[in-house]
Amino acid sequence: MxxxxxxxxxxxxxxxxxxxxxxxxxxxxxxxxxxxxxxxxRLAELTDVVTALLVPLxxxxxxxxxxxxxxxxxxx
Amino acid sequence: xxxxxSRLGRVSxxxxxxxGISARSRREVVLDVSFDGRRVYSFWLHxxxxxxxxxGTWQVPWPGSLHRFLSGTTRLTLAVHESQEAVxxxxxxxxxxxxxxxxxxxxxxxxxxxxSLRLVQTFDSRSEENVRPLLDAIDHVxxxxxxxxxxxxxxxxxxxxxxxxxxxxxHDSDADLGYVSEHEHPVDAIRESFRVxxxxxxxxxxxxxxxxxxxxxxxxxxxxxxxxxxxxxxxMRDGYLHLMGEIRTPFKRSWVTPLGTATLEGRSFPVPADTxxxxxxxxxxxxxxxxxxxxxxxxRSTHRRFDGWFRGIRVRRPLWDRVxxxxxxxxxxxxxxxxxxxxxxxxxxxxxDLGCGTGSDALWLARRGTPVTGLDFVRRGFERAEExxxxxxxxxxxxxxxxxxxxSVLATGALVAADRGPRIVIARHLADHLGAGARRNxxxxxxxxxxxxxxxxxxxxxxxxxxxxxxxxxxRVRTPKAVARELRALGATIVERETVRIPRSDxxxxxxxxxxxxxxTWQ
Numbered sequence: 171m172x173x174x175x176x177x178x179x180x181x182x183x184x185x186x187x188x189x190x191x192x193x194x195x196x197x198x199x200x201x202x203x204x205x206x207x208x209x210x211x212r213l214a215e216l217t218d219v220v221t222a223l224l225v226p227l228x229x230x231x232x233x234x235x236x237x238x239x240x241x242x243x244x245x246x
Numbered sequence: 247x248x249x250x251x252s253r254l255g256r257v258s259x260x261x262x263x264x265x266g267i268s269a270r271s272r273r274e275v276v277l278d279v280s281f282d283g284r285r286v287y288s289f290w291l292h293x294x295x296x297x298x299x300x301x302g303t304w305q306v307p308w309p310g311s312l313h314r315f316l317s318g319t320t321r322l323t324l325a326v327h328e329s330q331e332a333v334x335x336x337x338x339x340x341x342x343x344x345x346x347x348x349x350x351x352x353x354x355x356x357x358x359x360x361x362s363l364r365l366v367q368t369f370d371s372r373s374e375e376n377v378r379p380l381l382d383a384i385d386h387v388x389x390x391x392x393x394x395x396x397x398x399x400x401x402x403x404x405x406x407x408x409x410x411x412x413x414x415x416x417h418d419s420d421a422d423l424g425y426v427s428e429h430e431h432p433v434d435a436i437r438e439s440f441r442v443x444x445x446x447x448x449x450x451x452x453x454x455x456x457x458x459x460x461x462x463x464x465x466x467x468x469x470x471x472x473x474x475x476x477x478x479x480x481x482m483r484d485g486y487l488h489l490m491g492e493i494r495t496p497f498k499r500s501w502v503t504p505l506g507t508a509t510l511e512g513r514s515f516p517v518p519a520d521t522x523x524x525x526x527x528x529x530x531x532x533x534x535x536x537x538x539x540x541x542x543x544x545x546r547s548t549h550r551r552f553d554g555w556f557r558g559i560r561v562r563r564p565l566w567d568r569v570x571x572x573x574x575x576x577x578x579x580x581x582x583x584x585x586x587x588x589x590x591x592x593x594x595x596x597x598x599d600l601g602c603g604t605g606s607d608a609l610w611l612a613r614r615g616t617p618v619t620g621l622d623f624v625r626r627g628f629e630r631a632e633e634x635x636x637x638x639x640x641x642x643x644x645x646x647x648x649x650x651x652x653x654s655v656l657a658t659g660a661l662v663a664a665d666r667g668p669r670i671v672i673a674r675h676l677a678d679h680l681g682a683g684a685r686r687n688x689x690x691x692x693x694x695x696x697x698x699x700x701x702x703x704x705x706x707x708x709x710x711x712x713x714x715x716x717x718x719x720x721x722r723v724r725t726p727k728a729v730a731r732e733l734r735a736l737g738a739t740i741v742e743r744e745t746v747r748i749p750r751s752d753x754x755x756x757x758x759x760x761x762x763x764x765x766x767t768w769q
Binding site: 207215216219 | 432433434436437440441443444447448455458550551553554555556558559645646648651652653654656657658660661664
């Protein structure tokens with residue numbers, strides 16, 4: 171947190187405790203919403219790995235397996 | 247707020263000196279700066295300037311990117327962009343240089359500043375022959391996207407130029423494409439973008455991904471200039487158009503598709519169905535009036551949404567791209583950690599250097615007969631080492647691996663682990679450069695690579711000191727306890743830990759810097 175924000179926080183605590191509390195809760199909520207949003211990319215990445223690799227790997231022999239992995243790696 | 251338009255303001259009292267340009271105008275005005283008759287950049291007097299104290303007078307400093315050119319003489323013209331009325335036109339001498347001021351690149355090609363004040367070759371300094379490959383590239387990329395099932399269209403500055411004048415905008419430097427996915431959920435739109443990138447890679451395009459929903463396609467033009475074609479993904483959700491780059495606005499799908507066409511430099515290209523609404527969403531109602539210094543004003547909530555959904559795979563990338571931009575040569579001497587590992591381990595056990603940088607340690611180990619894999623997210627960093635390894639016929643390979651991208655981590659982990667047997671993974675100054683998410687990914691990759699046994703060797707900063715080392719590397723201090731906790735959370739056992747003081751000669755004096763060496767295994 172920037173020094174300015176910290177000072178505002180300290181000042182806010184004395185001036186209007188209820189508003190200060192709400193501000194804190196909004197900051198925490200925003201962080202939590204952002205965390206939830208970040209799950210979208212994680213889920214998409216995991217699904218991409220599974221869908222792009224699972225079938226080719228299940229069918230591949232040792233040499234093909236390496237080729238499938240190398241091709242996927244190259245495409246990133 | 248969208249831009250108020252420059253009107254023909256009465257601009258007076260113009261003066262130019264080494265600090266910048268000052269002018270008086272009560273109204274906001276966009277001004278073009280030309281050197282010897284060629285436009286070099288444009289600015290908004292009030293937005294980009296600071297009041298000088300004299301009534302209605304503002305001073306705009308020279309942009310940092312121009313500083314190195316500003317030594318010599320030029321005929322400097324300042325013109326109101328909208329009317330092209332010259333409000334200043336004089337020979338000006340800046341700095342101590344004797345010749346004419348020339349804003350050009352190493353090959354002597356003219357450069358100007360784009361709206362982000364980056365030095366680029368803008369279209370106004372390029373011939374038709376130069377521009378043709380870009381139009382070919384737009385066609386080519388559009389065809390590739392079409393084959394992948396994506397109906398893309400001209401977007402942003404390229405759309406604006408096409409609709410307004412049928413031409414590329416003179417002060418623009420790249421071409422932008424966009425598409426609106428059929429999907430309405432971020433996860434589905436991201437997966438589609440991954441799939442499209444794969445299709446384009448297979449078709450031979452070189453792609454750089456910016457975010458989970460936008461990437462750049464590199465195009466080599468006739469004079470050797472590599473130009474990026476940006477492809478911005480978008481989708482409709484809850485009655486809003488979301489388009490990377492960055493638009494979020496109430497919109498209807500029927501205003502986008504079925505696509506229409508517009509002419510650009512004599513060729514027909516697809517554009518959104520309702521270009522007026524689309525350009526209004528992009529540039530505001532005043533989109534018809536040219537403004538080369540236009541800045542986007544995006545609501546914070548839109549940034550937050552797009553950042554949360556799609557971004558985070560290029561954190562600190564610009565810093566490392568800069569560090570490795572000159573393809574540094576690998577050092578002939580290895581790090582102390584590499585020596586330490588080499589003293590303790592069998593030289594035939596394969597080593598993976600996670601975050602290998604210039605590849606110095608990887609090369610040194612390979613020269614001792616150890617099979618080595620060097621991994622880093624900036625290819626330029628290890629290119630020289632890769633060339634040396636090939637020339638010397640060493641058992642060393644170098645792969646790009648982005649620890650901020652889970653797909654890259656899993657694919658690299660699997661690729662390395664496809665070769666069976668125990669190995670050593672080195673992660674030198676990785677824990678102190680990565681954020682928590684990327685560290686978790688790094689330890690996941692190490693666990694995969696050590697599937698058949700072996701050890702992970704870590705070294706990271708635990709006390710900064712005031713020496714050059716930490717400052718130069720921008721490393722952040724970590725506590726051994728926290729790093730050990732992260733590793734244990736993924737099933738690792740910490741088998742060794744020691745503190746190393748950085749010798750005075752290596753850190754340039756001051757209070758001592760300390761690093762932690764840690765060895766972990768997975769059973």
